[in-house]
Amino acid sequence: MALPELLPILVIALYFLGTVLFVVGSALRNERLKVASLGLAAVGFSLHTFDLVHMLSGVDAAQSLTAGRFLFCLLGWGILSLFLLLWWRLKLKFLAVVAMPLALMMYVTANATVGVSTKLPPMLSGLFFFMHIGTLFASMALLAMGFGAGLAFLHLEKRIKTKAGLKQFQKDMPSLDTFDRVNHFVVLCGFPLYTLGLASGYVWAWLSARRVFSLDPKEIVALIVLLLYAYLFHQRLVMGWRGRKPAVMAICVFLLTVISMLGINFLVPTTFHGFKP
Amino acid sequence: MDKTIFLVGLNHRCAGVDVREKFALTNVADFEKSLLAACPLREVMALSTCNRVEILVVADSDRCAGIDLPEAVLGHWAETCAGPLATLREHTYRHSSLDAVTHLFCVAASLDSMVMGEPQILGQLKSSYRKAVETGTARVIINRLLHKSFSVAKRVRTETAIASSAVSISYAAVELAKKIFGELSGKTAMLVGAGEMAELAATHLLASGIEKLYITNRTYSRAQELAKTMHGEAILFEGMVDQLRDVDIVISSTGSPTAIIRAKDIREVLKKRRNRAMFFIDIAVPRDIDPDVNALDNVYLYDIDDLKEVVEENMSARQGEAVKARAIVDVETQAFATWLKSLALQPTITDLLGRAEEVAGRELAKTLKRLGDVDDETRAALEVLVSSVSRKLLHEPICFLKRRTREEGTAERFIDMTRRIFNLDADAVIEDAHLDRRTVDDEESCGEILDCECCRDDSISSPDSVADKK
Numbered sequence: 001m002a003l004p005e006l007l008p009i010l011v012i013a014l015y016f017l018g019t020v021l022f023v024v025g026s027a028l029r030n031e032r033l034k035v036a037s038l039g040l041a042a043v044g045f046s047l048h049t050f051d052l053v054h055m056l057s058g059v060d061a062a063q064s065l066t067a068g069r070f071l072f073c074l075l076g077w078g079i080l081s082l083f084l085l086l087w088w089r090l091k092l093k094f095l096a097v098v099a100m101p102l103a104l105m106m107y108v109t110a111n112a113t114v115g116v117s118t119k120l121p122p123m124l125s126g127l128f129f130f131m132h133i134g135t136l137f138a139s140m141a142l143l144a145m146g147f148g149a150g151l152a153f154l155h156l157e158k159r160i161k162t163k164a165g166l167k168q169f170q171k172d173m174p175s176l177d178t179f180d181r182v183n184h185f186v187v188l189c190g191f192p193l194y195t196l197g198l199a200s201g202y203v204w205a206w207l208s209a210r211r212v213f214s215l216d217p218k219e220i221v222a223l224i225v226l227l228l229y230a231y232l233f234h235q236r237l238v239m240g241w242r243g244r245k246p247a248v249m250a251i252c253v254f255l256l257t258v259i260s261m262l263g264i265n266f267l268v269p270t271t272f273h274g275f276k277p
Numbered sequence: 278m279d280k281t282i283f284l285v286g287l288n289h290r291c292a293g294v295d296v297r298e299k300f301a302l303t304n305v306a307d308f309e310k311s312l313l314a315a316c317p318l319r320e321v322m323a324l325s326t327c328n329r330v331e332i333l334v335v336a337d338s339d340r341c342a343g344i345d346l347p348e349a350v351l352g353h354w355a356e357t358c359a360g361p362l363a364t365l366r367e368h369t370y371r372h373s374s375l376d377a378v379t380h381l382f383c384v385a386a387s388l389d390s391m392v393m394g395e396p397q398i399l400g401q402l403k404s405s406y407r408k409a410v411e412t413g414t415a416r417v418i419i420n421r422l423l424h425k426s427f428s429v430a431k432r433v434r435t436e437t438a439i440a441s442s443a444v445s446i447s448y449a450a451v452e453l454a455k456k457i458f459g460e461l462s463g464k465t466a467m468l469v470g471a472g473e474m475a476e477l478a479a480t481h482l483l484a485s486g487i488e489k490l491y492i493t494n495r496t497y498s499r500a501q502e503l504a505k506t507m508h509g510e511a512i513l514f515e516g517m518v519d520q521l522r523d524v525d526i527v528i529s530s531t532g533s534p535t536a537i538i539r540a541k542d543i544r545e546v547l548k549k550r551r552n553r554a555m556f557f558i559d560i561a562v563p564r565d566i567d568p569d570v571n572a573l574d575n576v577y578l579y580d581i582d583d584l585k586e587v588v589e590e591n592m593s594a595r596q597g598e599a600v601k602a603r604a605i606v607d608v609e610t611q612a613f614a615t616w617l618k619s620l621a622l623q624p625t626i627t628d629l630l631g632r633a634e635e636v637a638g639r640e641l642a643k644t645l646k647r648l649g650d651v652d653d654e655t656r657a658a659l660e661v662l663v664s665s666v667s668r669k670l671l672h673e674p675i676c677f678l679k680r681r682t683r684e685e686g687t688a689e690r691f692i693d694m695t696r697r698i699f700n701l702d703a704d705a706v707i708e709d710a711h712l713d714r715r716t717v718d719d720e721e722s723c724g725e726i727l728d729c730e731c732c733r734d735d736s737i738s739s740p741d742s743v744a745d746k747k
Contacts, residue, residue, distance in 0.1 A: 156456070160456060161571065161577060163586065163587075165586070165587060165590045166587075168441075174459065175455060175457060176456065176457050176458075176459075177457065177459040177554065178459050240551030240552050243574055244574050244575070
């Protein structure tokens with residue numbers, strides 16, 4: 001089976017090349033380079049999809065659901081698919097700058113965690129998997145886009161507000177309104193997904209261990225994220241927040257989720273969310 | 278037969294408006310014809326706009342040896358315009374041979390324009406060229422030179438950022454608005470007070486797709502008047518702040534000595550409009566809008582000085598791009614010089630035979646490959662066959678060219694034709710390569726009036742789009 005062994009290297013190389021080409025293309029204002037980079041990313045994405053399907057179709061499919069490699073792989077895949085969706089709906093090619101490196105990072109992390117498996121009991125069902133991991137990952141992918149759009153918004157807004165003048169790079173960027181629309185989308189869809197993901201986790205914890213909260217560090221951070229997310233959701237949808245404040249909030253929330261995902265999973269001893277062998 | 282190319286002209290830099298209007302050519306076609314009759318010239322093309330007059334001339338070197346041609350052209354020009362020759366001599370420039378080519382390329386690429394990078398001049402050049410072709414005063418060399426100048430202009434436009442940013446205040450404001458709101462369709466603007474620049478900015482906003490324009494003025498009748506001409510809606514000055522909740526872009530230019538829009542008003546307005554972004558353009562001096570407004574989230578305020586700065590920055594960016602553009606012009610001038618040299622009998626024959634040999638060689642190789650192993654005799658016979666076919670085929674055209682060369686004045690036309698038929702210069706066919714040939718649908722576009730280079734400052738439609746319709 002040569003292909004599955006080569007696959008990760010191919011995907012990593014494609015994502016890496018795509019990222020580099022996109023950055024160079026943006027710097028040189030070369031549309032052809034950008035298109036080429038998106039093409040590479042698309043090929044990488046299809047191989048990535050194939051990789052996921054391959055993992056699921058194997059004999060030990062049930063086991064791979066809880067494997068660290070599969071989870072990170074899925075997260076990277078989610079980020080890219082969201083980017084492709086945003087690109088299609090909002091014509092936001094610009095977000096490739098965030099989506100491709102993040103997908104690359106997740107995929108590399110995934111492959112660094114080969115052999116690592118979470119200690120979730122095997123009674124984990126497909127439905128629960130979808131409710132907990134799927135929703136959380138989708139909302140994290142959304143947050144990643146919100147993070148990129150937020151950074152871009154803050155940068156462009158500062159240039160316009162301080163009258164610092166727009167360089168060619170900023171002139172090629174989409175408008176402030178577009179970035180704000182991404183933020184709106186992220187908040188609108190991301191928060192319900194995140195809430196669903198957390199709630200399903202608690203329900204499952206109660207069903208399996210008759211205990212809702214286990215003071216797991218990851219759960220604590222997740223609760224903080226949920227609170228911040230809820231605040232952002234409320235302010236954005238009810239109080240009419242727009243522009244800078246929700247952008248800053250989205251960046252903070254995303255960074256916190258990254259901490260909870262990578263930092264806690266790898267560094268802090270945790271009951272069952274960790275990826276320590 | 279060697280050719281002399283030269284160009285005399287005057288522009289906004291070397292001649293004041295009084296001189297320019299005195300020596301503007303009102304009927305270019307007549308001037309071209311009378312100039313051809315008066316001087317021993319081959320080809321003539323003149324361009325006359327309110328910022329410049331350029332007269333491009335091609336002559337045979339040996340026919341006009343001993344005659345000061347530029348002086349003769351100037352004399353005829355002064356006569357046509359009934360002006361003093363001395364004034365003309367003092368205010369004109371003269372370029373000869375490749376300098377003239379470079380100058381023409383620079384003019385076409387708008388490197389010589391008053392506002393560098395504005396495309397109007399190219400449209401004017403195209404229409405002048407078309408007229409010269411119609412009157413029959415533009416032939417082989419001017420044809421080639423002008424087509425080249427159009428492609429140089431296109432290269433400069435696409436390969437440099439010379440025309441990419443706004444260099445007028447009102448355009449800079451529209452550009453900023455697009456950076457904030459994205460598409461302007463569906464947005465609403467308000468004009469507070471009146472003034473030429475504010476009205477201009479409002480016109481540009483309307484042209485960019487603004488949905489509604491409110492107009493307010495201390496004198497309500499003035500607001501109503503403006504509303505009629507700009508298809509806006511007049512509102513009372515007292516109701517202005519209340520109306521702001523529906524307005525995204527505000528252009529203010531009243532003569533009020535104090536601020537009429539204050540930060541605390543806008544804070545209230547923002548609450549009502551749920552923080553949707555607002556863009557304030559304050560053109561008035563003293564300022565109409567409290568500078569603190571800019572400190573509010575989702576509100577952007579630019580006053581006249583800020584906009585001037587944007588424009589100046591864009592201008593200096595254009596200057597930087599001009600260096601790149603000049604490099605393109607230099608390269609293209611050299612290419613033109615090479616072509617000019619090849620426009621003689623001997624180089625054309627060499628090129629023709631070379632092309633034939635190349636094609637024959639290629640086909641021979643293909644055939645030999647298909648045949649597989651062949652003995653040396655067959656191979657030699659095949660080689661002789663293809664080379665003699667190609668040479669014999671070219672024998673008649675070459676003899677024809679030689680005969681034409683002995684006649685006066687027809688050689689370069691046929692040499693040029695031959696080079697084009699066999700595509701010896703390996704030119705790509707550019708989009709306006711057939712500008713000199715009229716088609717049926719052409720008639721209507723000819724009726725349109727081309728804008729003048731200097732009337733540009735803020736016109737939205739670029740007139741060269743007229744010429745591009747071809």
